[in-house]
Amino acid sequence: MTDAETRQTATPVSVPETRRSRRASLPRHARVRVGKREVAAPSAAFEVLDLARIAHVGFIDEGRPMVIPMLHARIERTLYIHGAKATRIVKGMQDRAPVCLTVTLLDGIVVARSAFHHSMNYRSVVVHGAARHVVDDRERKAALVALTDRLLPGRWDEVRPMTDKELAATGVLAIDVEHITMKRREGPPVDDEADYALPVWAGVVELAETVTAVTPDERLAPDVPRPRSLRALEAAGAPTPSPGLSRGRGAA
Numbered sequence: 001m002t003d004a005e006t007r008q009t010a011t012p013v014s015v016p017e018t019r020r021s022r023r024a025s026l027p028r029h030a031r032v033r034v035g036k037r038e039v040a041a042p043s044a045a046f047e048v049l050d051l052a053r054i055a056h057v058g059f060i061d062e063g064r065p066m067v068i069p070m071l072h073a074r075i076e077r078t079l080y081i082h083g084a085k086a087t088r089i090v091k092g093m094q095d096r097a098p099v100c101l102t103v104t105l106l107d108g109i110v111v112a113r114s115a116f117h118h119s120m121n122y123r124s125v126v127v128h129g130a131a132r133h134v135v136d137d138r139e140r141k142a143a144l145v146a147l148t149d150r151l152l153p154g155r156w157d158e159v160r161p162m163t164d165k166e167l168a169a170t171g172v173l174a175i176d177v178e179h180i181t182m183k184r185r186e187g188p189p190v191d192d193e194a195d196y197a198l199p200v201w202a203g204v205v206e207l208a209e210t211v212t213a214v215t216p217d218e219r220l221a222p223d224v225p226r227p228r229s230l231r232a233l234e235a236a237g238a239p240t241p242s243p244g245l246s247r248g249r250g251a252a
């Protein structure tokens with residue numbers, strides 16, 4: 001992940017015209033500097049957004065940068081976040097305020113023969129967009145369904161509907177995607193050539209988020225069956241790479 005590592009592994013090919021012209025069309029803040037790690041297809045970035053369980057949402061409040069971890073959901077090119085109306089991000093967000101939302105899937109710890117070349121395998125996405133308060137009832141409902149179903153697939157249909165009071169207490173923000181970028185690192189460590197002879201262990205510790213246990217609430221009546229949504233979550237398991245993003249040998 002260091003500049004040196006990037007230089008060492010970069011294949012010296014000319015930047016394709018498509019990337020050059022695409023970069024030129026982007027504002028400076030949304031340009032991926034090192035193309036080697038960039039995944040240009042927006043569909044791949046949307047897929048990572050849909051797999052990630054946590055988004056970090058960055059915004060400016062009273063002149064201060066704030067980055068807050070939140071649940072997110074996507075409907076086409078719009079991302080949704082929600083919170084109590086009293087939260088800073090909901091209460092303080094001006095319509096059309098610039099926001100930056102990022103997600104990361106951590107795929108592995110890259111263990112090198114030197115401290116300098118340690119790294120991480122990951123898929124990460126950065127979204128630049130503008131926030132807006134969702135006031136339309138239909139859009140609010142769709143967002144809340146999507147946000148609930150992000151936790152357990154199909155959960156919205158299994159539970160007591162939200163009351164008017166709960167709805168009134170909940171703020172929903174939409175982030176209309178202006179620019180979306182994705183980066184990915186995969187593969188083994190990239191050491192200095194001379195270091196490969198060292199008797200120092202190197203490799204990749206693969207990581208994945210997974211269900212480790214399911215604990216029924218202690219106040220749950222014993223005759224309540226496991227819901228379909230829970231079974232769906234367990235069946236889905238950990239976020240996995242798509243076939244197009246399968247991890248291979250060789251640095252990204």
Ligand SMILES: Cc1cc2nc3c(=O)[nH]c(=O)nc-3n(C[C@H](O)[C@H](O)[C@H](O)COP(=O)(O)OP(=O)(O)OC[C@H]3O[C@@H](n4cnc5c(N)ncnc54)[C@H](O)[C@@H]3O)c2cc1C
Pocket residue numbers: 001002028029030031032033034104106120122123124125126180181182183
């Ligand atoms: C788990 C993890 C750990 C990392 N650890 C380090 C670290 O320790 N040190 C380090 O220097 N870098 C690290 N990175 C990479 C880091 O996220 C940035 O990619 C890097 O700092 C880019 O700097 P820049 O100046 O080239 O781009 P910037 O000018 O910072 O970014 C320009 C634009 O490029 C896009 N972009 C930048 N980074 C990413 C990204 N990761 N994913 C998607 N889009 C992106 C965004 O649109 C951003 O607005 C890590 C990444 C991940 C996912």
